[in-house]
Amino acid sequence: MERIESGNWASRLRRFVSATEEEHCEFCSKAIASRHAHLVERATRKFFCACPQCAFLLGGSERFAALRARADALDDFNLSDDDWQGFRIPIDLAFVFHSTPAQGPVAIYPGPAGAIESPFAADGWSRLIAANAMLADLDPDVEALLVNRMNGAREYYLVSIDRCYALVGLIRRHWRGLSGGAEVWEAVRDYFTNLRDDVETKDRVHG
Amino acid sequence: MSGEARGTETLEQSLARLEKLMAALEEIADGTGREAARELLALLLDLHARSLARLSAIIAASDNGAALLEKIVEDRDLRAILLLHGLHPQSVENRLLDVIARMQPQWSARGLHVSLVSASKAFAMVQLQRNGVAEPTDQLRLEIENALTDAAPDLDDILIEMDMTALYTETAA
Ligand SMILES: [Zn+2]
Ligand SMILES: [Zn+2]
Numbered sequence: 001m002e003r004i005e006s007g008n009w010a011s012r013l014r015r016f017v018s019a020t021e022e023e024h025c026e027f028c029s030k031a032i033a034s035r036h037a038h039l040v041e042r043a044t045r046k047f048f049c050a051c052p053q054c055a056f057l058l059g060g061s062e063r064f065a066a067l068r069a070r071a072d073a074l075d076d077f078n079l080s081d082d083d084w085q086g087f088r089i090p091i092d093l094a095f096v097f098h099s100t101p102a103q104g105p106v107a108i109y110p111g112p113a114g115a116i117e118s119p120f121a122a123d124g125w126s127r128l129i130a131a132n133a134m135l136a137d138l139d140p141d142v143e144a145l146l147v148n149r150m151n152g153a154r155e156y157y158l159v160s161i162d163r164c165y166a167l168v169g170l171i172r173r174h175w176r177g178l179s180g181g182a183e184v185w186e187a188v189r190d191y192f193t194n195l196r197d198d199v200e201t202k203d204r205v206h207g
Numbered sequence: 208m209s210g211e212a213r214g215t216e217t218l219e220q221s222l223a224r225l226e227k228l229m230a231a232l233e234e235i236a237d238g239t240g241r242e243a244a245r246e247l248l249a250l251l252l253d254l255h256a257r258s259l260a261r262l263s264a265i266i267a268a269s270d271n272g273a274a275l276l277e278k279i280v281e282d283r284d285l286r287a288i289l290l291l292h293g294l295h296p297q298s299v300e301n302r303l304l305d306v307i308a309r310m311q312p313q314w315s316a317r318g319l320h321v322s323l324v325s326a327s328k329a330f331a332m333v334q335l336q337r338n339g340v341a342e343p344t345d346q347l348r349l350e351i352e353n354a355l356t357d358a359a360p361d362l363d364d365i366l367i368e369m370d371m372t373a374l375y376t377e378t379a380a
Contacts, residue, residue, distance in 0.1 A: 017249035052330030
């Protein structure tokens with residue numbers, strides 16, 4: 001078969017047309033596509049843009065974790081109201097994830113300053129995992145359990161950590177007064193509508 | 208270039224010219240002109256991508272659609288365009304596995320073993336075991352890279368991981 005000399009021509013043509021504002025890998029400076037991989041520095045939780053090679057080589061290392069977009073709804077989640085109260089989170093909305101630097105589970109929930117972070121009782125987390133096996137494969141530092149029990153809801157999701165920060169930022173921007181105000185809860189409602197849409201229209205293609 | 212010459216151009220020639228024109232466009236100092244050209248190209252590609260996606264869906268949903276699509280991707284020009292628009296009926300992974308399976312007898316005869324480690328939308332990694340084969344590393348790498356990129360020109364990069372025996376023979380040499 002005659003060979004196409006230009007190698008990965010299809011990839012390069014696609015990049016060429018989408019390269020209006022060129023972005024660069026923060027590790028090797030190579031130009032990257034507008035949709036690219038991100039690495040999270042475990043200790044600082046800082047996000048870095050990465051080219052595919054750097055993401056592959058550094059992701060899952062001691063210092064960095066690769067961020068994979070994730071939004072799964074957990075339909076048969078086991079958590080009684082009593083158990084939830086036992087976790088002592090003062091609001092019915094929280095993220096829980098395993099933090100490598102903290103060496104244990106950490107909870108993030110909204111508060112007047114944007115978000116409040118507190119250690120999550122390790123035995124409570126073990127009980128949660130025992131009752132919900134899917135939590136065991138949560139990727140430390142980059143994936144979280146999202147709990148929404150507001151206004152009688154009982155919704156649970158597995159999401160990538162960028163979605164946690166998106167919610168934190170959104171709350172910081174919209175919070176008014178002591179209780180947040182109507183605007184912030186409207187924004188949170190929109191957040192969950194978007195999240196549910198993403199769960200439903202998730203890209204099921206390989207890769 | 209005249210229309211007549213364009214009609215007889217091979218796929219390789221077209222792609223080589225495409226490459227040159229993209230490079231030339233990058234060199235244009237006039238930013239507005241450059242971005243307009245880029246946008247025009249993006250728009251044209253989008254229009255084609257949209258229609259081709261629908262066309263593929265109609266074919267796939269019709270009787271014998273899968274067989275027909277297989278026949279379509281046997282045509283080099285059509286395959287190239289489907290690859291460009293991410294519409295090749297086979298996943299990157301399967302395309303790479305196919306080409307490895309096809310090349311393996313040839314590689315095995317020379318003591319080489321190639322296996323796919325991972326494949327994502329942008330990037331794939333294969334492992335090469337040389338079992339002490341003394342062929343120059345660069346040449347082997349190029350040969351394998353070429354075979355794989357032909358099957359997956361839509362990947363940004365294909366990384367070839369050499370086994371430790373290779374490393375050992377090289378340091379020892
Ligand atoms: Zn890089
Ligand atoms: Zn980025």
